[in-house]
Amino acid sequence: MSAQTAGADTLPYMFDRAAECMPRSELKALQLSRLKTTLDRAYNKVPHYKKKFDAANVKPGDLKSLADLARFPFTVKTDLRDNYPFGMFAEPREQLLRLHASSGTTGKPTVVGYTKADLNMWADLMARCFATMGARPGEIVHNAYGYGLFTGGLGAHYGAERLGCTVVPISGGGTERQVTLLQDFGATILCATPSYALNIAEVAENMGVDIRKLPLRVGIFGAEPWTDAMRRDIEARLGIEAIDIYGLSEIMGPGVACECQQMKNGLHGWEDHFLFEVVDPDTMQPKPMGEAGELVITTLTKEALPMIRYRTRDITRLSDEPCACGRSHVRILRVTGRNDDMLIIRGVNVFPSQVEAVMVGFPGLAPHYQLVLTREGALDAMTVEVEQAPDFKGDRQRKAEEVVHHIKSLIGVSCKVVLKAPGEVPRSQGKAVRVKDERKKAN
Numbered sequence: 309m310s311a312q313t314a315g316a317d318t319l320p321y322m323f324d325r326a327a328e329c330m331p332r333s334e335l336k337a338l339q340l341s342r343l344k345t346t347l348d349r350a351y352n353k354v355p356h357y358k359k360k361f362d363a364a365n366v367k368p369g370d371l372k373s374l375a376d377l378a379r380f381p382f383t384v385k386t387d388l389r390d391n392y393p394f395g396m397f398a399e400p401r402e403q404l405l406r407l408h409a410s411s412g413t414t415g416k417p418t419v420v421g422y423t424k425a426d427l428n429m430w431a432d433l434m435a436r437c438f439a440t441m442g443a444r445p446g447e448i449v450h451n452a453y454g455y456g457l458f459t460g461g462l463g464a465h466y467g468a469e470r471l472g473c474t475v476v477p478i479s480g481g482g483t484e485r486q487v488t489l490l491q492d493f494g495a496t497i498l499c500a501t502p503s504y505a506l507n508i509a510e511v512a513e514n515m516g517v518d519i520r521k522l523p524l525r526v527g528i529f530g531a532e533p534w535t536d537a538m539r540r541d542i543e544a545r546l547g548i549e550a551i552d553i554y555g556l557s558e559i560m561g562p563g564v565a566c567e568c569q570q571m572k573n574g575l576h577g578w579e580d581h582f583l584f585e586v587v588d589p590d591t592m593q594p595k596p597m598g599e600a601g602e603l604v605i606t607t608l609t610k611e612a613l614p615m616i617r618y619r620t621r622d623i624t625r626l627s628d629e630p631c632a633c634g635r636s637h638v639r640i641l642r643v644t645g646r647n648d649d650m651l652i653i654r655g656v657n658v659f660p661s662q663v664e665a666v667m668v669g670f671p672g673l674a675p676h677y678q679l680v681l682t683r684e685g686a687l688d689a690m691t692v693e694v695e696q697a698p699d700f701k702g703d704r705q706r707k708a709e710e711v712v713h714h715i716k717s718l719i720g721v722s723c724k725v726v727l728k729a730p731g732e733v734p735r736s737q738g739k740a741v742r743v744k745d746e747r748k749k750a751n
């Protein structure tokens with residue numbers, strides 16, 4: 309594959325125009341043939357899939373159309389845990405060039421593996437994302453995603469190199485040094501979690517560095533849910549354009565989908581390599597295009613770890629409306645949260661991102677917050693701990709009450725709000741911890 313510049317037409321710069329603008333009928337035909345190969349690979353090479361398909365009484369040969377995929381069983385995170393460490397691999401371990409894993413704080417880690425072809429495909433798709441989000445060959449990419457077992461650091465690293473960028477592999481942490489290197493090297497692209505980007509902005513301010521005056525122009529942010537309110541705040545604080553990128557280790561890592569710089573209105577999901585479905589998480593029935601539900605992804609080209617109908621737990625909607633950027637792939641409309649992150653506060657369902665959307669940008673508040681869960685009798689209660697802005701001079705109690713009313717009127721949930729002094733809410737080095745669960749201690 310090679311990078312292409314815009315021709316006489318008005319299409320933007322793309323890394324792989326033939327794939328990104330493929331007519332939908334061609335995309336569907338490609339998906340069907342790749343899906344057949346993937347189902348064969350899974351059934352014949354992974355005992356877990358053979359057992360699951362046999363139990364559901366389906367064979368790879370039963371797939372005649374894309375709609376037939378609905379007959380095949382789902383795959384869930386515990387399937388990876390139950391087959392720890394290498395039981396889900398469709399290739400002998402000797403054929404794998406790399407392993408990544410989740411942290412495993414709630415049990416055994418989930419392990420994912422890549423063949424040479426898988427790593428190649430990942431680098432190509434990440435290069436495609438970088439170009440889609442506005443990066444160009446020759447730019448300096450400051451990569452503050454964590455390097456290590458987490459897929460963010462190395463995933464972004466090889467994609468940026470593949471596009472022809474100069475990578476600064478700084479990883480997360482050591483924030484003052486990050487600011488110094490942003491000044492000294494003059495990176496134009498920043499890769500980080502949105503919460504860590506805010507941390508960088510704050511440390512720069514404390515160092516007396518006006519980060520908005522640096523050459524930095526685009527931020528490539530993902531790995532955790534974030535809202536448009538947070539986007540506006542980050543853009544103002546860093547003086548950059550903030551763009552959303554999505555991915556998960558079980559499917560590949562970062563680069564499964566990303567926004568285009570032109571529209572920033574939904575993340576193009578690369579349908580030549582993945583098949584996207586949205587299902588009702590209670591009934592597991594497919595949802596029509598445009599309706600919210602759980603995102604389910606099937607890999608179409610992965611060798612080492614084919615994933616059949618993987619339940620991501622991420623809540624989103626799909627859109628097949630054409631995008632003005634010219635790319636033909638379906639869009640994932642922002643991941644608003646995970647269904648396992650949903651809180652039920654005094655009977656009201658609420659996602660942390662809804663609270664974020666209300667608070668970020670609220671006058672007098674800084675964008676640093678945590679939600680503390682406690683038990684009051686039989687019900688869960690929530691205290692929002694949010695920092696006051698450093699220049700806030702008003703009455704803290706009154707400000708807290710204002711926020712309580714605002715949350716109640718916009719999302720219908722009653723909670724307590726505690727205004728914290730600047731610096732009191734822990735800062736993120738990677739994925740932010742938004743919820744502190746103190747319910748178990750109380751029991």
Ligand code: DLL
Binds near residue numbers: 458459531532558
């Ligand atoms: O977070 C991969 C990644 C790295 C994506 C860097 C983007 C940038 P995991 O650690 O396996 O992989 O976590 C995957 O993070 O299922 C979502 O719940 C969440 N997530 C990732 N990107 C976004 C996003 C990486 N843009 C889990 N918006 C996913 C909301 C996101 N949630």
